[in-house]
Amino acid sequence: MPSLFITVLKRLGWALVVLVGLSMLIFSLMRVIPGDPARLALGPSAPEEVVERYRERMHYNEPLPVQYYYWLKDVTQGDFGVSTVTKRGVLQDLREFLPATLELVIWAGIPPIFFALLLGVLGAMYKNRWPDYLIRFCSYIIIATPTFVWAVLFLLIFGYWVPILPSIGGRLTMGFQVPPVTGLMVLDALMAGQPAAAWDAFTHLLLPALALSLGHTMQEARLTRSYMLENEGKDYITMMTSQGVPRKVINRKYLLKPSIIPTVSIMGLDIAAIFGNAFLVETIFNWPGMSRYAMSAILGKDINAVCGVVLVLGVIFIATNLVVDVVVMVLDPRMRQSRSK
């Protein structure tokens, strides 16, 4: 598929442009902050000449574009500066906290889409009968509930009232020792041959992942249902029916595929929104991830850490969208053509 390859290359090129733009945005955001960045980094008690030396070293006396150049140079070499909260390199912090967030987002973003498609198809199949009404009723309520409210309610219900699931204990119950390989706890535990630890890690994931995914799952289900119903009236479905192709074959293959493509293509946005909501959910469940780290950085005005996290998220977001686009192009041949033209 050479056209697919070219399209991906073009996308990568644009992604790079967007990333540079994003870094400019973040950089100017940083410099908008009132106050002297050097003073802010070293604290009020540092002697003036130390601050001045720091200023010199960080090029804070140069004009903004020059500052940006030096900052970008450092960032591209992986140097995001030092976090004023943890007093460690931001990169080091990110390495430690990113895997927990990734694991959470993967569990919240990928398996639920299968439930979403299933519910959407069920709703369309039983249009205006009780399964459809039930699904629609639930989806209205679930979509109307903000993610952080889910997290708080889960904490209240499963953490205190019916404490059947771990809710604020981090990623693993004390006592389990899982050697980190990928940083994804369930996977690492399985690779280390510790099914009990994998199950334990999974139960820890369940509540935050559920809180993050519920709204999107129902949103995707609604979308799938409406596209199933819309496409059901299309000529190509009528044509197949008129040729005597069994209903089941049509529904499972020829109706399903065009109807799920729009749902799949918004997955990139959904995963991005999950990353965003993870900021609060990780804080609520005390999940030791990057978002909780970033949240405390935001509240503590830890600029270097905020920039680091934001840039990493930008890269992840762009990469996710690229993957989703490729999946959509594989599913929908039309997308291959219109983009490469």
Added chain:
Amino acid sequence: MTKGEENKKEILLEVRNLSVSFDVYGKVSHVLDGISFRVGKGERVGLVGESGCGKTTMLKAILRVLPRNALVGGGGIFFEGRNVFEMPDAELDVMRRRGAGMIFQDPSSALNPVFSVESQFLTALQYSNPKGTPRKKLYSLAIEALNNVVLPDPERIMKSFPYQLSGGMKQRVCIAITIAAGRRLMLADEPGTSLDVTIQDQILRLINNLAEDKKLSVIMVSHSLGVIRESTSYVNIMYAGTVVESGATEDVFKKPRHPYTVALMACVPKLTGDSLAKGIPGRIPDYTQPPGGCRFAPRCPQAEGVCREQKPPHLEVVSGHRASCHFVRRGE
């Protein structure tokens, strides 16, 4: 063989007093109102009328693929003597798979955009051939059909996705899918209307040639009198879900009896005439509240009281030529 003999040939399809209505936003829209016509074996029959007169609904009813909100109010459609609406599923499948097939008006919407031609073609063939027919055999049937519709490089066509084909090619593919299974009746819904005039002409000629070669019966739906005159031997003029006039194409064109047919023919610009096309004032009635008597009455220049109160009978004017109008007389 004269026209009269042709009509007496064995009947393949008969539509008898068919009424179909739709449920739209809680209102009932009475679209088809007592339609009757016949199609003989190997015969090409036309359905003519303005857009919105129920032609497509008529075709979809034959294959029982009406939208969910459609209601069959009365009458029946008999394919080889069996009522389509009373067929058990298995029999309906047989009719759809090998009996009758439809060609849709817009070829770009009739093919699934996310599956290759091969996938769609072979799925259709798989069910219209005996169970367990090897895929290779199905493939060669498909290639043969694509050759029959004069498509170059059929192997490449099979691999293509609909967006890679032109409108004319898609229409040919649809025709190929319909004829490949040896169906006896082709329902052609305004074939080629959405395409270039020259392509449309080619498609029509293709259908006519195929019909002759394969002894196919065809119901040709069109709003163009020219198309009908060229490709059919018998014609039904439809207005607002009723057949207002029917007869051998030649007769109807020579001497139209119903005021609607007369007006419709006056709309066709003639190269020789000295007046411009007149057009018919007014528009197709609101199907939720159709006129009580003759449906054409509100637009008819000759309408009188009786037209608004009573439905006119479908009267045989001369042998084989009928019209539904209170003002036509037998033998005139």
Added chain:
Amino acid sequence: MTLLKEPLKNSLKKSWLKYSESKITVLGLVIVVGFALLACVGEHVVPYPEHIGSFVDFANASRPPNLRHPFGTDLIGRDILSRIVGSFRNTLLMGVIVLCISAPVGFIVGVVAGYNKGKLIDTVLMRLTDIFLALPPLVLALAIASVLQPNMINSMLAITVMWWPWYARLSYGVASSLRTENYIVYAELTGAGMFHILFREILPNCLSSLLTKMTLDMGYVIIMGATLSYAGLGEQAPKPALGSMISQGVKYMPAQWWFTVFPAIAIIVIILGFNLFGDGISNMLGADES
């Protein structure tokens, strides 16, 4: 006059029929109207208007729901029902102001880029839009809110900054497909300026999709606002905000569950109302055939 009145009445009736086609959207309208009324006159109808501000009554602190305080009282004895209703005005303002700024800004950016498709200005504007869209929505808002003073206005600003690109995308799509339409080309040929074409020719064609998106977005903007407020970046104490009421209540779970549960239910009902209302409006404005 009578001639004009009749069709207007008919079209209103038709709009209402379309809106109420799905009965549940009527419930949405009821919720939205009720919410808007309370947002306007809330402090005059609540049982304890003074509790909306910085009121202290330790004698009645942390009372569970009872007849005098149906939703209970908070840590310093304020009536939670009054505080919930008291927060409605800011909640509503959040949605209205954010959308009323981001939609026009996004429209102008999108329509100018779309109308000049393929030119430099298109590339510049749409890449700029892409940059704003290259971050998960909440993250950008959090980052912006964090560098500013935490208050209501700044949280609105933060949400507006992340919201306009979506309207730019929408208007871009419409404008770039309309620019080759005959009536636009005729307008160009008769010497119409860009301003005329953008606002007189393209805007009317975008309007119903813009309005539909605005009503559908209302609930999401309110969710965002509540989320920022939960994070401590919205309205500050002693003024009430649903998000901050929940986040303060979390510390006292499960014993004082009513601190969190009632504001949570309030948010859910409001969002539900706006979502249903949005669905009704999109039924009304969308798909005009048949």
